[in-house]
Amino acid sequence: MIKENAIKIMNLGFVCDHCLGRQFAKLLSGYSNDQRGEIVRRLLAMEYEAKPFKLDTSNFHGFTFRRKMKTRKPGICVVCKNLFEELPKFADQAAKILKKMDSKSFMVGVKMNDALAMAEESLWEKSGIAYCEPIKSELNRELGKLVEKKTGKIPDENRPEIIVLLDLQNKQIETLINPVYVYGEYRKLVRGIPQTKMKGHETVEDIIAKPLMKTTRASSHTMHACGREDRQAKCLAWRPFVLEINQPLKRRINLKIIEREINRGKMVKVRNLRYSSRKEIVEIKRKKVEKVYRLRVNFENPVRDIQRVGKIVGVVKQKTPRRLLKSKPDKLRHKKVKSIKWKKINTKIYEFEVRTESGLYINELVSGDKRRTKPSISEILENPGELKQFDVVKIFV
Ligand SMILES: [Zn+2]
Structure with missing residues (x-):
């Protein structure tokens, strides 16, 4: 069986030890394919000397036969x-x-x-695939062994920091650097800074990423935060995030120093920086967390019977806000308001603390958005109110 197969293979022309042995890769462990190829070739050469058969003799070049036998010079492996x-x-x-x-x-x-x-396909058509291994996996393994030996770095199939790619089309080595992920929690102490990427604006993401980019010499960054944040809102609660740092040349950095550097700024503070993973991004994004917002609302008329506002607690039906209809589909959401507290500033100005499910639009909870949000604070108090400012004061992670 092995002999017949090997003869079929060697009749294709010269086949190197790797390619010969790889067709028997599933037989015996503890050998590399070129060792298997050598064994099979030697056995066949002995058979050949005992009783010659039809074969491309370049495959036996270099053997010293006891009988006088001619072999052709090997070309390159077919x-x-x-x-x-x-x-x-x-x-x-x-x-x-x-x-x-x-x-x-x-x-x-x-x-x-x-x-x-x-070439591999046509070889398999001749020899079958009963004991073979694909060439791709042998190349992977053999190149991996060599790189490990030359660099002392550790092969890691699951979470490699770098991927070495042998591109056979262009005959070159490419390297793909996996991102570094940094977890942390931030507070935004001023209004007017967007959370993430916005052209021409410094963002929370930029402020946090700056010292990290400098230290890692990375090419770009992306912030994945637990919930989106209005540009005009302060975030006084600690909001979890994972910063993805792409193509870092340096990945072992002192996050305590980075933390101190970020916290020298006045606008954004961070804490608990540590290394993270892609998996945690998914978790952070998926988390539905309740939040407490502090809102300042100006009413058109003096407010009567403020305690009526307690009726807002319960389910609020909210269609996509008119201001977002250009970019988002018109959808009806049911979101819960868990509690509301109020504080009078003067007859027309009140401050509220509202605890809500994630994803409730605060602006519209106040205004009613032309009855697209029901109920609303304006509707319940029969007094049009306008959200003047709001802050995130608590995030229930
Ligand atoms: Zn070969």
């Missing part, structure tokens, strides 16, 4: 075109790049080219 001989060169290239970075772990990937995939 399957891999001697690609395995080039692996040390690619490993050197990868090592050179990896040594510039302070990453500890890496993973190797191979981008196949069509010619190689087809």
Whole structure:
């Protein structure tokens, strides 16, 4: 069975030890494919000397037969075109790049080219696939071993810091640097700063990212926060976030120092900075947290019977606010107001503290948005009110 198969393979032309042995990769453990190939080739050479059979004799070049036998000089491997001989060169290239970075772990990937995939296919048509391993996985493993040896860095399939990609189409090594994720909690102490990316504005994200970008020498950043925040609102509660830092050249940094640096600023404060993961971003984004807002509302007329406002507690039906209809689909939401407290500033101005489910639009809770939000504070008090300012004072994480 092995002999018949090996003869079929070797009749295709010269096949290197890797490509020969790989067709028997599932037999015996503890050997590399080129070792398997060597064993099979040696056995076949002995058979051949005992009783010659039809075969491309370049496959036996270099053996010293006791009988006088002629072998042809080997060309290049009909399957891999001697690609395995080039692996040390690619490993050197990868090592050179990896040594510039302070990453500890890496993973190797191979981008196949069509010619190689087809060569493998036509080999399998002849030899079958009973014991074979795909060439891609052998390339992965062998290149990985070489890179590990040259750099001392650790192969990690699950959470590699760097991916070394052997691109066979362009015959080159590419490196993909995985992001660094930093968890933290922030407070925004001033109004008027947007939470995340906004052209021409400094954002909470920018303020937090600045020292991190400088230290990691990264290319870009994205903030994933627990809930969106109105630009005009202060956030006096600690809001959790994960900052994704893309393509960092340096990833081991002292987050305590970063924290101190951010906190030297007056507008945004952070605490509890630590390393995080992509998984935590999903968790933070998915979390539905209740919040307490402090609102200042100016009413058109002097307020009578303020205690009526307690009726707002319960379910509020809210259609997408008119101001957002351009960018969001018109949808009806049911959101709960859990509690409301009030404080009189003067007859026309009140301060409220409202505890709500996440996703309730505060502006419209006050104004009613032309009856698109029901009930609303204006509706209940029969007195048009306007939200003058509001702050997030508590986030129930
Ligand atoms: Zn080969």
